[in-house]
Amino acid sequence: MNLSDPQIEKYIIEHSSPEEKILNELNRRTWLDMVHPQMLAGHLQGKLLEMFSCMIRPRTILEIGTFTGYSAICLAKGLRKDGMLYTIELQDERKKMIESYFMKTGLEDRITLLIGDARDIIPGIAEPVFDLVYIDGEKKEYVDYYRLVIERVKPGGIILADNVLWGGKIVQEPSPEDTATRGVMEFNKMVQQDSRVENTILAIRDGLMIIRKLEGMKSD
Numbered sequence: 137m138n139l140s141d142p143q144i145e146k147y148i149i150e151h152s153s154p155e156e157k158i159l160n161e162l163n164r165r166t167w168l169d170m171v172h173p174q175m176l177a178g179h180l181q182g183k184l185l186e187m188f189s190c191m192i193r194p195r196t197i198l199e200i201g202t203f204t205g206y207s208a209i210c211l212a213k214g215l216r217k218d219g220m221l222y223t224i225e226l227q228d229e230r231k232k233m234i235e236s237y238f239m240k241t242g243l244e245d246r247i248t249l250l251i252g253d254a255r256d257i258i259p260g261i262a263e264p265v266f267d268l269v270y271i272d273g274e275k276k277e278y279v280d281y282y283r284l285v286i287e288r289v290k291p292g293g294i295i296l297a298d299n300v301l302w303g304g305k306i307v308q309e310p311s312p313e314d315t316a317t318r319g320v321m322e323f324n325k326m327v328q329q330d331s332r333v334e335n336t337i338l339a340i341r342d343g344l345m346i347i348r349k350l351e352g353m354k355s356d
Contacts (some may be wrong), residue, residue: 148180156177159206168246177207177272177298181341185270185296187215192294194267198253199223200281201273201298205234211270212243217320222248222261224254229314258284265290272298276319279326286332289349297315300312300324300341 152354155163159182167173177185189197189211193287195218199208202225212221225234229249238244250257254273258281269285278297289295300306302320310317327347335347 138165144179144323148234150288152180153182154217155182155265158237159209162204162206162209165233166206172206175203178341181298181344182206182210184340184344186210188294188296189268192268196263196266197221197265197268197270198258198261198266198285199270199272201271202234202249204230204231204271205237207272208234208241209237209241210249211268212241212247215246219246220263222250224250224252224257225275226253250338253272255280255284264288265293267293269293269295270298272296273292274319275299275302275316278319279321282323282326285332286349291349291351293309293349295345295347295349297323297327297347299342300345301327303338303342313326333355 143333159179163176163178163356166176172179182311185207190213193214193216195216197211197219197223198214199211202223208221208223218256218291225231231251234249235244238247238249254278266285266289269289271281273281279310282295285295300320300323302317305314306324327333327345333347333349337347338344338346
């Protein structure tokens with residue numbers, strides 16, 4: 137879902153830094169080869185993720201939901217020289233394509249791709265503390281992801297969560313079988329009630345929540 141008028145979005149794109157050649161190639165290939173290509177972060181959101189990362193200058197980033205690697209590439213641009221981004225993708229068949237684009241961008245040594253269920257993988261990541269976390273995995277599992285990472289985000293660290301407006305469905309009562317909408321709604325409520333953080337939602341594309349862990353809060 138795009139929340140802005142198409143003409144406004146066109147104007148925004150025309151007055152933003154252009155999409156890099158390799159990202160444009162990945163964008164086009166995703167739309168040609170993938171089912172549900174709209175899951176791609178895309179130019180505007182990718183640039184926003186890059187800018188967040190460049191402002192934070194993280195040493196460690198965790199991304200939940202790689203898809204074809206577009207957002208990971210954008211986030212990795214802000215890493216410190218000794219930094220590492222861990223990105224988790226559920227679908228093994230995407231591995232070859234993802235790794236090929238990490239190599240094309242020269243970021244293969246700074247991005248660790250992990251294949252499997254994020255809920256099983258996150259506890260096994262040796263890195264004790266994350267400076268930046270980007271959540272864009274299975275919507276019904278957002279609450280699980282948050283519970284797994286919040287204690288490992290450093291005080292002052294940032295969590296970004298995509299699709300928190302979920303096509304506008306979050307203002308309607310979901311059907312019992314709509315686990316994705318319920319997952320997003322439960323996540324939004326949990327974060328809003330968590331005294332360890334402050335948060336806001338940007339109405340960009342399908343909604344991006346920015347969560348900052350408050351200073352003085354313990355992280356393992």
